[in-house]
Amino acid sequence: MNKLLAAVIVASSLPCAALAQLAPQASLQSPRVSGYYIPTDTLNIALPKEANLSAAWPSLSLELDGIDVTALATLENGQLQYTPAQRLAYGEHSLRLVQYKQDGSVNEWGYWQFDVRQSATIRQASAQSQVDVSLNQNVANHSSPVSPIPVDNFSAQGSGQFYASVEGGDATDGWALDGNANLALADDASQSLTGRQVDIPSFTVTAKQGRYSVTAGDQALLQAGLLSSGYQARGVSSTVVLGALDSAVTVFSVAANQRIGIDGGLGISDGDNRLTGARWQYQPWQTQNADVYLAASYISGKSSQADFGSVDYYAQPSVNEGSAWNLVFDSQFMQQQLRVRLEGANTEYDFDGINNGYEAVKDDAWSALVLFQPAPPQSKVDLTLGVEAQRIGSYYYSLANGQLPADKKFQRVFLNGATDSTKGSWYWESAYTTESNNLSKNAAFAITDMSQWALSGGYNQYEPATALAWLGLPSYNIAMRGVRLTDDYTPIGYIANNLTTESINANAAFAHPTWNWSLGVNEDKLHDYSGWQPNTRTRALQANAAKQFGDKYYLAIGWQLQQTRFITEQVNTRRQLYSLDANADFIPQVLSANISVGVNQTRAMDDPYYALRDQSTYASANIMWQVKQAKNNSAGLNLSFSVSHNEYKDQLYAFNNSEGYQAFIKLSTSLPSAFPGVL
Numbered sequence: 001m002n003k004l005l006a007a008v009i010v011a012s013s014l015p016c017a018a019l020a021q022l023a024p025q026a027s028l029q030s031p032r033v034s035g036y037y038i039p040t041d042t043l044n045i046a047l048p049k050e051a052n053l054s055a056a057w058p059s060l061s062l063e064l065d066g067i068d069v070t071a072l073a074t075l076e077n078g079q080l081q082y083t084p085a086q087r088l089a090y091g092e093h094s095l096r097l098v099q100y101k102q103d104g105s106v107n108e109w110g111y112w113q114f115d116v117r118q119s120a121t122i123r124q125a126s127a128q129s130q131v132d133v134s135l136n137q138n139v140a141n142h143s144s145p146v147s148p149i150p151v152d153n154f155s156a157q158g159s160g161q162f163y164a165s166v167e168g169g170d171a172t173d174g175w176a177l178d179g180n181a182n183l184a185l186a187d188d189a190s191q192s193l194t195g196r197q198v199d200i201p202s203f204t205v206t207a208k209q210g211r212y213s214v215t216a217g218d219q220a221l222l223q224a225g226l227l228s229s230g231y232q233a234r235g236v237s238s239t240v241v242l243g244a245l246d247s248a249v250t251v252f253s254v255a256a257n258q259r260i261g262i263d264g265g266l267g268i269s270d271g272d273n274r275l276t277g278a279r280w281q282y283q284p285w286q287t288q289n290a291d292v293y294l295a296a297s298y299i300s301g302k303s304s305q306a307d308f309g310s311v312d313y314y315a316q317p318s319v320n321e322g323s324a325w326n327l328v329f330d331s332q333f334m335q336q337q338l339r340v341r342l343e344g345a346n347t348e349y350d351f352d353g354i355n356n357g358y359e360a361v362k363d364d365a366w367s368a369l370v371l372f373q374p375a376p377p378q379s380k381v382d383l384t385l386g387v388e389a390q391r392i393g394s395y396y397y398s399l400a401n402g403q404l405p406a407d408k409k410f411q412r413v414f415l416n417g418a419t420d421s422t423k424g425s426w427y428w429e430s431a432y433t434t435e436s437n438n439l440s441k442n443a444a445f446a447i448t449d450m451s452q453w454a455l456s457g458g459y460n461q462y463e464p465a466t467a468l469a470w471l472g473l474p475s476y477n478i479a480m481r482g483v484r485l486t487d488d489y490t491p492i493g494y495i496a497n498n499l500t501t502e503s504i505n506a507n508a509a510f511a512h513p514t515w516n517w518s519l520g521v522n523e524d525k526l527h528d529y530s531g532w533q534p535n536t537r538t539r540a541l542q543a544n545a546a547k548q549f550g551d552k553y554y555l556a557i558g559w560q561l562q563q564t565r566f567i568t569e570q571v572n573t574r575r576q577l578y579s580l581d582a583n584a585d586f587i588p589q590v591l592s593a594n595i596s597v598g599v600n601q602t603r604a605m606d607d608p609y610y611a612l613r614d615q616s617t618y619a620s621a622n623i624m625w626q627v628k629q630a631k632n633n634s635a636g637l638n639l640s641f642s643v644s645h646n647e648y649k650d651q652l653y654a655f656n657n658s659e660g661y662q663a664f665i666k667l668s669t670s671l672p673s674a675f676p677g678v679l
């Protein structure tokens with residue numbers, strides 16, 4: 001809304017006796033710039049001359065967007081002036097002047113709506129950025145035996161994030177342009193993410209006009225599910241909102257593989273690595289108690305290279321082609337206590353490549369999820385009962401979700417809950433899952449069934465028990481899990497899967513105002529009935545404590561004892577771990593230090609597979625000086641010195657011993673910026 005709306009003066013009164021008396025009429029003065037205010041403008045309200053201001057002033061209340069700001073207003077020469085303590089946000093605002101009389105009546109002296117804009121053309125514009133650069137210099141290092149890898153004595157890295165937004169027109173049919181980008185800097189291109197010293201790993205630009213929008217760059221176009229992983233892809237897309245049908249249609253063209261860096265361009269120039277598709281979203285029903293959401297998507301394209309970061313150093317020489325579609329039904333009913341989500345998908349994919357002998361293979365997949373919360377939202381008991389099922393065909397493969405495991409089906413039922421009382425809160429989680437594979441019964445592969453159960457819970461007490469108050473405020477947690485893996489069919493020449501695993505973990509933590517401590521126990525069991533791996537039972541006991549000394553110093557220590565027993569061989573191995581961590585803020589937000597020490601001792605002389613007796617020690621320390629704190633448009637500066645030491649002692653084979661240390665000086669700077677100045 002570009003123009004200042006006319007003041008709407010309404011006189012109201014709660015008691016009937018006051019209805020006959022109209023409230024005095026106040027007026028909001030026009031802004032300095034015709035049609036709109038700027039964020040720092042003072043709002044001037046001209047009060048009626050006939051009003052007894054000295055008597056009415058104590059009972060007047062000025063409300064901005066429903067918030068009482070009377071304490072910040074001043075009365076001068078028959079005018080009420082209000083200067084915002086902070087910049088007003090761009091957009092529409094409301095201002096109301098009300099008199100609350102002693103007899104309980106309420107008289108409205110004036111009500112206004114006004115627009116805050118950047119300019120007549122631009123409704124609002126903002127920009128933010130953050131640039132970080134660090135320089136690292138190795139000042140000392142030692143390694144025994146001497147490492148064949150050369151030490152990089154100097155390195156420089158940096159990163160940046162940039163965001164800008166411009167909006168214009170009015171609130172109902174305006175336009176907007178948004179953009180963001182990440183910057184990566186490195187002195188050594190071989191150590192950078194993209195292989196360049198300076199690069200833009202990712203970027204996104206979006207333009208909107210009314211119900212139309214266009215996006216270029218990295219974007220998440222499809223929700224995570226059977227068809228898509230939900231990850232971002234590099235490309236272009238266009239969306240139109242169909243208001244009459246409460247729906248939206250998006251068409252897109254994106255890279256089939258991940259693109260990192262500016263060299264990837266828009267990601268659509270390579271026809272052998274490109275996906276095109278469309279997505280339709282429709283919400284036919286939406287109320288306070290229920291809503292229904294429908295979506296349909298289709299993709300088609302080609303792929304001929306491994307994803308960025310793949311361990312495969314050579315791109316696949318053949319070009320694979322495929323297409324896929326899905327339908328999604330997602331709904332909530334019964335005051336949103338019941339959720340039902342259904343998804344069906346179908347794919348067609350040429351696994352051996354185009355024109356390489358075999359035709360593309362079709363397959364399908366489906367998933368279902370039902371969640372029910374029997375207790376109403378205002379109840380103190382929060383229960384969630386869920387049932388989930390999924391089936392993914394043996395040859396199901398979507399170019400937008402290549403990491404999705406195929407050839408399996410699983411079912412899961414779970415019950416989670418939480419409750420609160422005056423003394424404490426409880427929570428619990430339970431689930432049972434079954435899974436099987438090789439749905440096509442291919443004789444070359446095993447048919448394996450897996451079942452798993454899990455149960456966990458905890459209690460957080462708000463006040464310590466009187467007799468045990470010295471222990472601290474308690475918190476208890478326990479978690480148990482069991483897995484059973486068996487083969488219904490095993491190909492000739494292979495060992496059948498036939499094993500079980502069980503685990504239990506319990507922890508008790510106690511907190512005092514300035515210190516805390518905890519104890520925990522854990523047990524893991526593995527029983528392999530096939531004899532392929534040893535049957536073991538591992539138990540662990542751990543203790544931790546931490547203490548805060550005033551506002552400047554902190555100390556934490558930890559200890560853990562692990563014992564593994566080989567059931568068949570009747571032998572035990574032991575391992576102990578020690579840790580220490582200390583922090584000090586000598587001058588808060590200026591000078592601080594940290595020390596960390598870790599020791600790992602292993603006693604496994606009787607290990608039937610690999611005898612071992614050793615000790616690993618790690619220690620590090622650093623001190624950091626904040627030379628200058630970063631502020632908006634003003635760079636900060638930090639200087640730090642760090643040293644680390646590693647030592648390994650093999651008490652059985654001395655030639656495995658090693659030790660070394662490194663020391664670094666690091667200079668880092670950070671520059672945050674924001675327009676129009678709010679950061």
